[in-house]
Amino acid sequence: MSNPIPSSILIVGAGVFGLGTAYALAQREEYKNTKITVLDRSGFPAPDSSSIDSSRIIRADYADYYYSALCTESLKEWRGEWGQDGRYHETGLAILMDGKNLDRGGKTAMQQEMQRNLQKQGLKAGKKEDGGQITVLENEDDVKAIAPSIPGAAGQSGYVNWTSGWADAEAGMRYLLKKVEATGRVELRTAEVKSLIFDHANGSVPGVELVSGERLMADLTILAAGAWSPKFIDLRGRASASGQILAYIDITAEEEEKLKNNPVLLNYSNGMFIIPPRHKQLKVARHGYGYANFQTIPHPEHPESGNTIKVSLPKTKYDDPYMEIPKEGQDVCRAFLKECLPDFANRPWTHTRICWYTDTPTGDWIIDYHPKYKGLFLATGGSGHGYKFVPKIGERIVDVIKGQPRDDLGTALQKKWAWPEQKYHFDHVWTNDWRGGSKGMILAEEHSRGPKPRAKL
Numbered sequence: 001m002s003n004p005i006p007s008s009i010l011i012v013g014a015g016v017f018g019l020g021t022a023y024a025l026a027q028r029e030e031y032k033n034t035k036i037t038v039l040d041r042s043g044f045p046a047p048d049s050s051s052i053d054s055s056r057i058i059r060a061d062y063a064d065y066y067y068s069a070l071c072t073e074s075l076k077e078w079r080g081e082w083g084q085d086g087r088y089h090e091t092g093l094a095i096l097m098d099g100k101n102l103d104r105g106g107k108t109a110m111q112q113e114m115q116r117n118l119q120k121q122g123l124k125a126g127k128k129e130d131g132g133q134i135t136v137l138e139n140e141d142d143v144k145a146i147a148p149s150i151p152g153a154a155g156q157s158g159y160v161n162w163t164s165g166w167a168d169a170e171a172g173m174r175y176l177l178k179k180v181e182a183t184g185r186v187e188l189r190t191a192e193v194k195s196l197i198f199d200h201a202n203g204s205v206p207g208v209e210l211v212s213g214e215r216l217m218a219d220l221t222i223l224a225a226g227a228w229s230p231k232f233i234d235l236r237g238r239a240s241a242s243g244q245i246l247a248y249i250d251i252t253a254e255e256e257e258k259l260k261n262n263p264v265l266l267n268y269s270n271g272m273f274i275i276p277p278r279h280k281q282l283k284v285a286r287h288g289y290g291y292a293n294f295q296t297i298p299h300p301e302h303p304e305s306g307n308t309i310k311v312s313l314p315k316t317k318y319d320d321p322y323m324e325i326p327k328e329g330q331d332v333c334r335a336f337l338k339e340c341l342p343d344f345a346n347r348p349w350t351h352t353r354i355c356w357y358t359d360t361p362t363g364d365w366i367i368d369y370h371p372k373y374k375g376l377f378l379a380t381g382g383s384g385h386g387y388k389f390v391p392k393i394g395e396r397i398v399d400v401i402k403g404q405p406r407d408d409l410g411t412a413l414q415k416k417w418a419w420p421e422q423k424y425h426f427d428h429v430w431t432n433d434w435r436g437g438s439k440g441m442i443l444a445e446e447h448s449r450g451p452k453p454r455a456k457l
Contacts, residue, residue: 003403005030006219010207012193012232014040015049016386016393017367017379018224019176021401024394026185030402036185037216039208041192045173048316050226050355052170053246054283055275056387057264059093059164060121063113066412070389070396072121073409077391078167087171091276092263093164094137094146096155098270110434111268115159128162135160147262152340154265154274166264166275172390196221196232198301198373205376220401222377227356229380230311232300237423239366239381241312242290242431243354243443245329248281249337249347256280265340271436272336281350282341284333287384288437289430290357291326291446312428314356315443325352327450328441354443357384361424363433367400367417377401378419383433 009025011018022038025031040046058078060071078088095111118134119125126132136159137143143153146160180186192211199206207217223229227241251259256277266273271287292312299307317323324330330352338345358381360366366381379397386393396413405411430439 003401006034008035008218009037009220009222010216010218011036011038011222011224012208013224013226013228014038014044014046014188015224015226016051016173016390017226017382017397018222019045019173019180020390020394021222021224021379021397022186022394023176023180023183024398026180026183028398035187035218037187037189037218038180039189039191039193039210039216041190042318043190044177044188045170048314048318049173050357050382050384051173051387051390053353053355054169054248054278054281055166056169056172057093057164057266057273057275058088058167058388059161060118061093061095061114061161061164062117063110065117065120066409066416067385068114068117068121069409070392070413074389074392075163078165082172082175082391083167085171086168087175088165088167089260089276090163090165091261092146092160092162094143094154094158094160094263094265096137096143096158096265096267096269098155098267111158118161118163123161123163133161133163135162147265149258150262150265150340152338152342154272154336154340155267155269158268160263162263164264167387168278169387172387176390193225193232195300195303196223196376202374203372204374205370218375220375220377222379222401224379226380226382227314227358229358229378230300231297231313233370233376233378234299234301234309235366235380236309236311236427237425237429238420239358239360240429241293241314242357242359243293243314244286244288244290244357244384245325245333245352246283246285246355247325247330247333247352248283248350249344250350251277251280251282251344253280256282267336267436268434269436270332270336271434272332274336274340282344284337285355286329286332286436289435289439289441290359290437291354291441291443292428293443294428310427314354316354316356323354324349325354326443326446328446330450332437357382359383359429359431359433360420361429361432363431365417366419367397367414368419371419383431
């Protein structure tokens with residue numbers, strides 16, 4: 001049954017989920033009389049959001065069939081208008097393992113399931129020169145052969161999907177922003193939200209209160225605040241913020257020319273990856289369990305009670321412009337560079353950054369109405385794999401808002417994204433989705449083990 005059309009919608013957050021939803025709402029005839037407002041504390045596009053970066057991997061390589069199918073749908077758009085002007089590069093994605101005898105957590109089986117799902121999408125196995133789109137890599141020599149300008153091997157076995165690639169992440173978000181603005185239907189406001197407004201007598205959220213004290217009311221409030229979401233609603237045991245490492249080095253135009261057509265190299269054993277360079281910068285990063293940044297805050301749903309909760313929240317260069325990744329992160333990035341591109345391993349970082357995920361126990365997103373509060377819809381829990389779907393994700397979110405999945409894929413995704421009744425066994429979520437690195441690292445502790453941050457000038 002279709003949900004009623006609200007007369008006003010307030011979206012908190014201007015990342016992939018927030019802006020994507022705003023754009024999709026503005027396209028729907030049934031919402032033509034709905035006032036749509038998007039709020040973000042730091043402007044558009046938000047400079048410290050996880051989606052504002054030099055690059056993001058675009059892959060249909062999932063062990064979960066439904067995310068694979070959703071990305072196959074999105075890839076059609078990336079290969080069209082979304083990928084124009086250098087926004088998408090289909091150089092391939094190599095998913096690698098350190099060795100057949102180092103299979104931890106059933107990752108070889110997960111790789112095989114990825115390949116099966118790709119073949120269900122119509123891809124053919126075989127060598128690229130023979131028209132194959134999925135090339136199995138049996139050994140280190142095979143790995144080196146698919147990226148001949150990289151002297152070291154990023155792994156010892158795996159496969160390469162030649163129909164995946166990478167996107168200029170910030171350019172993609174700026175393109176989405178341009179499309180949102182072109183609708184003439186969405187009000188974009190730079191304003192920091194202090195809290196949701198909770199009407200406990202009626203079991204509803206009728207709007208938000210800004211830091212300025214202003215109150216904005218709406219029939220429907222959509223919380224799409226990414227890793228900041230636990231600040232506004234109690235998500236303990238359901239979603240938590242984790243900080244991920246990104247490091248960048250400058251390279252020459254000649255070096256970029258050599259490296260730009262390589263596939264993305266992603267080591268499934270340790271989560272490390274290298275994306276082809278952009279604008280004479282090379283990025284090395286880790287898809288890991290990340291760092292927690294615990295903060296004690298007033299209970300977001302009952303601030304008047306005096307009760308507090310402990311949650312992990314982002315700390316970004318918006319908060320501290322001189323913050324770099326901890327020594328632990330720098331060390332693993334250098335080690336991976338040394339393994340793959342030893343000539344680059346000792347170059348100074350141009351800059352480093354912590355990117356914040358909103359992790360859920362399974363890696364599934366939370367896109368659903370809150371079961372306790374009328375008028376509150378959540379679009380969060382991206383778990384570090386939301387960006388690639390940006391051409392299509394807004395449409396799928398609006399289908400859930402309206403309560404009308406358009407097809408079998410939408411029905412399956414709506415079930416997958418439903419509010420998780422079962423909580424994780426700890427308040428803080430160290431996801432069980434595949435990751436590299438170690439569980440349990442605390443940002444402040446890791447920063448204390450390395451060099452002191454540079455003094456402000």
